[in-house]
Amino acid sequence: MENVIQIQSAGKIKKVYVKSGQAVDKGQIMIELE
Numbered sequence: 001m002e003n004v005i006q007i008q009s010a011g012k013i014k015k016v017y018v019k020s021g022q023a024v025d026k027g028q029i030m031i032e033l034e
Helices: none
Strands: 003-011 014-017 028-034
Touching: none
Parallel strands: none
Antiparallel strands: 003 014, 014 028
16 A cells, blocks of 8 residues: 655646555655646
């Protein structure tokens, strides 16, 4: 399961998926731009 964090940046919403129980690393985060 993944935790979904939505942050507003430059008027766009970025969906950041972070694996639960894992540290935040570039290899562990997938960002989708809408």
